[in-house]
Amino acid sequence: MSTAALTKERSRAMLLLAMTAALWSIGGLLIKLVDANPLAIAGARAAITTVILLIFIRKPKFTWSVPQLGAAISCTVTAILFVTANKTTTAANAILLQSTAPIYVAVLGALFLKEKARLYDWITILVVMGGMGLFFIDNLSIEGLWGNICAILSGISFAFFTIFMRMQKNGSPLESVLLGNLLTSIVGLPFLRQSMPSPSGWFFLVILGIFQLGLPYFMYSAAIKHATALEAVLIPVIEPILNPVWVFLILGELPGPSALLGGFIVLVAITLKCILAIIPVETLFRGKKGGSVNMIEQIINRRSIRKYSSKPVEDEKIIKLLESARIAPSGSNTQPWHFIVIKSEPLREKIAEAAHNQRWMISAPVFIACVADIRSRIKEDMYIEIDENSSQVEIKQIIRDTAIAIEHIVLTAGYMGLGTCWVSDFAQKDIRPIIGVNTDKYVVSILTVGYADEDPKSRPRKALEEIVHYESW
Numbered sequence: 462m463s464t465a466a467l468t469k470e471r472s473r474a475m476l477l478l479a480m481t482a483a484l485w486s487i488g489g490l491l492i493k494l495v496d497a498n499p500l501a502i503a504g505a506r507a508a509i510t511t512v513i514l515l516i517f518i519r520k521p522k523f524t525w526s527v528p529q530l531g532a533a534i535s536c537t538v539t540a541i542l543f544v545t546a547n548k549t550t551t552a553a554n555a556i557l558l559q560s561t562a563p564i565y566v567a568v569l570g571a572l573f574l575k576e577k578a579r580l581y582d583w584i585t586i587l588v589v590m591g592g593m594g595l596f597f598i599d600n601l602s603i604e605g606l607w608g609n610i611c612a613i614l615s616g617i618s619f620a621f622f623t624i625f626m627r628m629q630k631n632g633s634p635l636e637s638v639l640l641g642n643l644l645t646s647i648v649g650l651p652f653l654r655q656s657m658p659s660p661s662g663w664f665f666l667v668i669l670g671i672f673q674l675g676l677p678y679f680m681y682s683a684a685i686k687h688a689t690a691l692e693a694v695l696i697p698v699i700e701p702i703l704n705p706v707w708v709f710l711i712l713g714e715l716p717g718p719s720a721l722l723g724g725f726i727v728l729v730a731i732t733l734k735c736i737l738a739i740i741p742v743e744t745l746f747r748g749k750k751g752g753s754v755n756m757i758e759q760i761i762n763r764r765s766i767r768k769y770s771s772k773p774v775e776d777e778k779i780i781k782l783l784e785s786a787r788i789a790p791s792g793s794n795t796q797p798w799h800f801i802v803i804k805s806e807p808l809r810e811k812i813a814e815a816a817h818n819q820r821w822m823i824s825a826p827v828f829i830a831c832v833a834d835i836r837s838r839i840k841e842d843m844y845i846e847i848d849e850n851s852s853q854v855e856i857k858q859i860i861r862d863t864a865i866a867i868e869h870i871v872l873t874a875g876y877m878g879l880g881t882c883w884v885s886d887f888a889q890k891d892i893r894p895i896i897g898v899n900t901d902k903y904v905v906s907i908l909t910v911g912y913a914d915e916d917p918k919s920r921p922r923k924a925l926e927e928i929v930h931y932e933s934w
Contacts, residue, residue, distance in 0.1 A: 474683070474687035478684045479699060480677075481684070482699035483699060483703065484673055484676060486704045486707065487704075487707060489547050489556055489707065490552065492548065493548070493552065493708060493714075494661075494665045494711075498653075499544045499547075499548045500652040501650070501658075502658075502666070503540050503541045503544040503545075503649045504649015504650040504651075504652060504653070505646075506544075506666055506674060507540060507643070507645035507646040507649060507670070508642075509666065509670025510670045510678065511642045511643050513670065514642065514678065517679065518635060518636070521635075521636045524636075526629075528628035529636060529640070531621065531637075532622055532626050532629070532634065532638075534644070535618050535619070535621040536638060536644075536645070537641050537642075537644040537648065539618040541645065541648065542611045542614050542615035543611075545608070546558070546609070546611040546612035548608070549604045549605065549608030551608075551715070551716040552704055552714060553705035553708070553715075553724060554596055554612060555704075556700060557596070557705075557720075557724040558593060558609060558615075558616060558727075559615045559619060560700070560728070561731075562619045562623065564585065564589050565616065565617050566623055566624065567583075567585075569620055569621065569624045585733070589726070589730050589731065591726065592723040592725075593613065595726070596609055596720045596724075598719040622641075623685075625637065635678070635679070635682040638681075687776055701727075759875045763871065763875050764880070765881070765883065766880030766882050766909070766915060767822075767882055768821065768913070768915040769880060769912060769913060769914050770913070772911075773826050779802060782874055782877075782879075783870070786798065786866040788869070789862075789866035789869045790862075791865065795837040795858075795859075795862065796837065796862070797833050797834045797837035797858075797863060798832065798834070799832040799902070800829055800831055800832070801832065801898075803828040803830060803896070804827055808828075809825075809828055811895045812828060812896070815895060816887040816892075816907065817886050824911070825910060826910075827909075827911060828907050828910070829907070831866070831904070831905045831907070832863070833859035833860050833862070833904075833905050835847055835859055835903065838858060839853075845900065847889075848889040848903075849889060860903060864905060870908060879910055880911060880912065881908055882908070884907045884909060885907075887904070887907070889904060
């Protein structure tokens with residue numbers, strides 16, 4: 462998939478997340494309009510959603526993997542806790558306290574997805590915890606206190622749901638949603654014996670099952686493949702804004718003043734975190750006065766990684782790597798480079814074999830073939846074949862320029878917590894057919910990219926006095 466296509470997919474993912482949040486936001490109002498046991502509401506809503514999901518999925522693929530089951534269980538727990546919170550505390554308290562999920566995602570993402578939390582992540586956590594404390598200052602009944610606790614726990618379970626869904630970005634996460642709703646219906650439907658909803662209650666349950674859960678789950682499952690775990694919970698910040706608005710307009714329900722202040726603090730903190738998380742790639746290399754505050758550290762700590770975890774590399778990170786190469790300088794601004802992103806395991810195996818059977822390469826989930834194009838220097842329409850023995854000055858120039866771009870990728874990868882290794886031990890005649898490169902192109906390197914599963918020590922380097930000369934050799 463091209464960079465433009467990946468960017469388009471990410472834009473579509475952000476739109477789907479926003480639409481999902483808008484539909485989710487009607488949940489608080491509709492749940493309050495159904496006069497029934499919270500577990501019965503959760504079960505009936507989930508049963509209707511399950512039917513909708515089965516109609517569209519038709520042939521679900523159950524892998525019974527830990528991420529699939531984990532997302533399903535988290536989905537069930539979130540649904541039950543959120544409905545309970547809406548029935549026992551204000552809709553604003555329920556949704557705003559659940560909206561603290563990004564804080565837990567920052568912690569869980571670091572543990573399970575190796576997505577490093579930055580300083581402002583931890584600052585946001587402290588601010589949000591302070592805002593959450595304000596929810597408990599208002600005069601609350603025991604039932605209201607229990608509702609607030611359920612809302613907080615639903616935020617934690619939703620964070621787990623997001624993490625497990627994110628682990629399935631290259632699979633079919635919708636099956637987790639199907640399993641989760643099926644499990645919720647099994648747990649909740651028996652409680653209908655205690656309090657059967659009225660006809661109007663059933664109408665609202667159908668709306669909940671189809672439009673508040675069913676359709677949004679399709680959109681959320683499609684979006685999660687092209688969004689980071691944090692974006693998947695930060696973009697739907699629309700929901701906690703709209704949810705209490707609908708309840709106030711229809712039912713006139715308002716939270717206490719302290720809860721309103723706490724909700725404002727939570728929303729502002731999380732929204733600011735969302736803004737800070739979206740940093741243009743150029744800023745990775747730009748300090749306060751054009752320098753870099755992290756680059757020297759990246760250069761010192763950078764290591765070649767030859768053992769990678771099985772965690773897939775996010776598409777948005779691949780885009781940033783390629784973007785960092787795109788802005789590299791080149792002689793006469795010829796920009797001779799082309800990059801081929803390779804995820805296919807059979808192709809990666811062939812490339813590893815061509816690189817003198819370096820089997821460790823296959824553990825990296827992504828290869829980036831870095832190709833230099835001699836046509837950027839030689840414009841004549843003639844047959845050209847270049848390889849390791851070519852002596853034209855132009856090939857030296859295109860290799861030099863492409864190497865600069867490759868190093869941009871390497872340093873950007875380190876900044877984003879990814880490991881890389883530069884592999885060039887292959888013959889052009891062996892590597893070209895595998896990736897479909899013509900003879901007028903030179904494959905400078907295969908860059909392996911992934912999350913490191915090792916922490917190699919630094920290798921000895923020559924002292925400065927051995928390599929630096931002044932005025933002459």
